[in-house]
Amino acid sequence: MFAACLVKRLSLYRRVLGALASPEGWAGGLGSSDGEYVFSHDLASLAGVSAAQVRRDVMTIGYTGSPRRGYDVAGLIGRIGEFLDAPGGQSAVLVGLGHLGKAVLAYVGGRRTGLRIVAGFDVDPAKCGRVIHGCRCHGMEALAEVIAEHGANVGLVAVPGAEAQNVSIQLVRAGVRGLLNFAPVRLQVPEYVFVEDVDITVSLESVAFFARHDAVRRQAMIKEAVR
């Protein structure tokens, strides 16, 4: 089994490499990359990991660079795509078109990675029939039909916590096998369904903790330097 964090790093590498490759996104600020080739330590610093980690990850997906020039940017993007993406593309649906749902559509809408959000759903009839950020919106009653029609196997849950469990059951019943859950609840689903939680409250409390903790560590370091 491939670890979840490897997959996430690869996804991140690809985005960073894409910015390197496209001229407009890249003002030539960092390291020795010219947009054609990149060294492990440059990619590492852009992705916020160590160079050894990058080399190990590249090795894991079976790509090879050259000691002289580093990695071929386009080639590595391609290899990551082969590893990450479904050969024939993949479809996702989004349930919940509140602020969060719209924000997600705006984020993901512009991307080109073989993964598309093909439909949105909401209990609010006022949102049905509209097209938001290029995504057609339906009432909840159309869920199973639309999912089957598109063969979507990924679902994004952006509804209030009280409804999340119920929504996730409907999604799984309709054929979804991966859930990205924004609700502050752990979903109880069959073990063949993969769930990733984006838990803002938890993340925020964690940041708050380490904002203080790192301050403590800084003072400890200062003390140690004085001694």
Add this chain to the structure above:
Amino acid sequence: MFAACLVKRLSLYRRVLGALASPEGWAGGLGSSDGEYVFSHDLASLAGVSAAQVRRDVMTIGYTGSPRRGYDVAGLIGRIGEFLDAPGGQSAVLVGLGHLGKAVLAYVGGRRTGLRIVAGFDVDPAKCGRVIHGCRCHGMEALAEVIAEHGANVGLVAVPGAEAQNVSIQLVRAGVRGLLNFAPVRLQVPEYVFVEDVDITVSLESVAFFARHDAVRRQAMIKEAVR
């Protein structure tokens, strides 16, 4: 140093325990908890981790249960609070009041954990002076002043990727020591600043990958069962 994932699990445990303790949030569905006491395996299943993990975490923060009854819910909530929360409370500010920013305010607004989002900021003058979800909104020019006034040391970055780096520098300069970053960019900040990335694109691609991958694994398991 305490690991980031321990902190996140504790934050999650606290939320789950809070739901257990409050009668309205708890219909008595799971396990043997009566709302007063909880066993490690019940808490584990609600939090989606193993019972051994729960016991280890509880041990790490120096709390003790009883073999007969399990953990005292209120007591454990209290102990987690001592561990996670700043003694005098902690203040955070949010930059970027688009859909995502508003969604975050709605999520976090209702919570009571010694951590408050005390102010919001946006470049759009139309949003200045308003109060959204109980949070006063200002123009970017007031950033340093408002942060100093509240002694905020946590910042949430919910602006487009192109502005995130610039915003994070302003926040750090104003005294922020922890950043929760929603922009699809790795922030370059001094090492005494803690950064947590909530990277929706990366999370989504990861879910898509494992939605397929688990399907493969399921078939492999079926094959093995047949053999």
Add this chain to the structure above:
DNA sequence: TGTTGTGAAAACCTTCACAGCG
């Protein structure tokens, strides 16, 4: 009996360090 608390083991992930190469 069924639970907690915990040393020990296992599993996992990251880094080190250096051979090999252009």
Add this chain to the structure above:
DNA sequence: CGCTGTGAAGGTTTTCACAACA
């Protein structure tokens, strides 16, 4: 020379398994 590829080492996190206990 400085880079990649990688075996080996190191570190961290999770689980096992069982003593102690009510």
